Amino acid sequence: MVEVHVKVRVCDKCRDVKRPIRSYTLTEGERVVERDLCEEHARPIEEAMAGESSILPQAPADVVTPKVAAGKAPAKKATARQRRGPTKTLTVEEIEALKRT
Ligand SMILES: [Zn+2]
Numbered sequence: 001m002v003e004v005h006v007k008v009r010v011c012d013k014c015r016d017v018k019r020p021i022r023s024y025t026l027t028e029g030e031r032v033v034e035r036d037l038c039e040e041h042a043r044p045i046e047e048a049m050a051g052e053s054s055i056l057p058q059a060p061a062d063v064v065t066p067k068v069a070a071g072k073a074p075a076k077k078a079t080a081r082q083r084r085g086p087t088k089t090l091t092v093e094e095i096e097a098l099k100r101t
Contacts, residue, residue: 011038 011021012035019038024045026033037045090098 009036011041012036013041014038 008017009021009023010017011019016038019040021036021038022042024035024037024042026035026045035042035045
Protein backbone atom coordinates (compact mmCIF):
# COMPACT_ATOMS: atom_id res chain seq x y z
CA MET A 1 0.00 0.00 0.00
CA VAL A 2 1.37 3.31 -1.00
CA GLU A 3 0.45 6.44 0.79
CA VAL A 4 0.52 9.52 -1.23
CA HIS A 5 0.49 12.84 0.47
CA VAL A 6 -0.39 15.70 -1.71
CA LYS A 7 -0.08 19.18 -0.45
CA VAL A 8 -2.70 21.43 -1.84
CA ARG A 9 -2.74 25.07 -1.07
CA VAL A 10 -6.27 26.15 -0.47
CA CYS A 11 -8.03 29.37 0.19
CA ASP A 12 -7.43 30.51 3.76
CA LYS A 13 -11.07 31.42 4.09
CA CYS A 14 -13.13 28.67 2.51
CA ARG A 15 -10.44 25.97 2.18
CA ASP A 16 -12.13 24.76 -0.97
CA VAL A 17 -9.62 22.58 -2.82
CA LYS A 18 -11.54 22.99 -6.05
CA ARG A 19 -10.99 26.69 -6.16
CA PRO A 20 -7.80 27.97 -7.68
CA ILE A 21 -5.98 30.21 -5.30
CA ARG A 22 -3.65 33.12 -5.54
CA SER A 23 -1.00 33.95 -3.04
CA TYR A 24 -0.93 37.42 -1.62
CA THR A 25 1.65 39.04 0.55
CA LEU A 26 0.21 41.98 2.36
CA THR A 27 2.43 44.37 4.16
CA GLU A 28 1.40 47.13 6.50
CA GLY A 29 4.26 48.81 8.22
CA GLU A 30 6.27 45.99 9.74
CA ARG A 31 3.41 43.54 9.48
CA VAL A 32 3.67 40.99 6.72
CA VAL A 33 0.70 38.74 6.14
CA GLU A 34 0.67 35.98 3.57
CA ARG A 35 -2.67 34.81 2.31
CA ASP A 36 -3.77 32.20 -0.16
CA LEU A 37 -7.17 33.18 -1.38
CA CYS A 38 -9.64 32.03 -3.99
CA GLU A 39 -11.05 34.51 -6.42
CA GLU A 40 -14.06 35.20 -4.24
CA HIS A 41 -12.14 35.85 -1.05
CA ALA A 42 -9.36 37.71 -2.79
CA ARG A 43 -11.87 40.16 -4.20
CA PRO A 44 -11.43 42.83 -1.52
CA ILE A 45 -7.69 42.68 -2.07
CA GLU A 46 -8.07 42.69 -5.83
CA GLU A 47 -10.38 45.65 -5.56
CA ALA A 48 -7.90 47.47 -3.41
CA MET A 49 -5.10 46.66 -5.83
CA ALA A 50 -7.19 47.60 -8.84
CA GLY A 51 -7.72 51.04 -7.38
CA GLU A 52 -4.03 51.81 -7.21
CA SER A 53 -4.58 55.42 -8.10
CA SER A 54 -7.51 55.69 -5.72
CA ILE A 55 -5.42 54.32 -2.87
CA LEU A 56 -3.10 57.29 -3.14
CA PRO A 57 -5.84 59.84 -2.38
CA GLN A 58 -6.67 57.64 0.59
CA ALA A 59 -3.12 58.22 1.75
CA PRO A 60 -4.48 60.87 4.14
CA ALA A 61 -4.71 57.83 6.39
CA ASP A 62 -0.96 58.27 6.64
CA VAL A 63 -1.32 61.99 7.01
CA VAL A 64 -3.78 61.42 9.82
CA THR A 65 -1.17 59.54 11.81
CA PRO A 66 1.16 62.53 12.18
CA LYS A 67 -1.87 64.63 12.99
CA VAL A 68 -2.81 62.24 15.76
CA ALA A 69 0.76 62.27 16.95
CA ALA A 70 0.77 66.05 16.82
CA GLY A 71 -2.47 66.05 18.77
CA LYS A 72 -0.90 63.92 21.43
CA ALA A 73 2.25 66.01 21.66
CA PRO A 74 0.59 69.15 23.04
CA ALA A 75 -1.25 67.00 25.54
CA LYS A 76 2.09 65.66 26.68
CA LYS A 77 3.50 69.16 26.84
CA ALA A 78 0.57 70.27 28.93
CA THR A 79 1.19 67.37 31.27
CA ALA A 80 4.87 68.22 31.35
CA ARG A 81 4.04 71.81 32.18
CA GLN A 82 1.77 70.66 34.97
CA ARG A 83 4.55 68.46 36.25
CA ARG A 84 7.07 71.25 35.91
CA GLY A 85 4.79 73.63 37.78
CA PRO A 86 5.42 72.21 41.24
CA THR A 87 9.15 72.03 40.46
CA LYS A 88 9.22 75.81 40.09
CA THR A 89 7.69 76.25 43.50
CA LEU A 90 10.66 74.56 45.09
CA THR A 91 11.98 76.47 47.99
CA VAL A 92 15.52 77.78 47.93
CA GLU A 93 16.45 75.14 50.46
CA GLU A 94 15.06 72.43 48.22
CA ILE A 95 16.93 73.78 45.21
CA GLU A 96 20.13 73.89 47.18
CA ALA A 97 19.50 70.34 48.29
CA LEU A 98 19.02 69.29 44.67
CA LYS A 99 22.24 71.00 43.66
CA ARG A 100 24.16 69.11 46.28
CA THR A 101 22.92 65.72 45.01
ZN1 LIG B 1 -12.19 31.26 -0.59
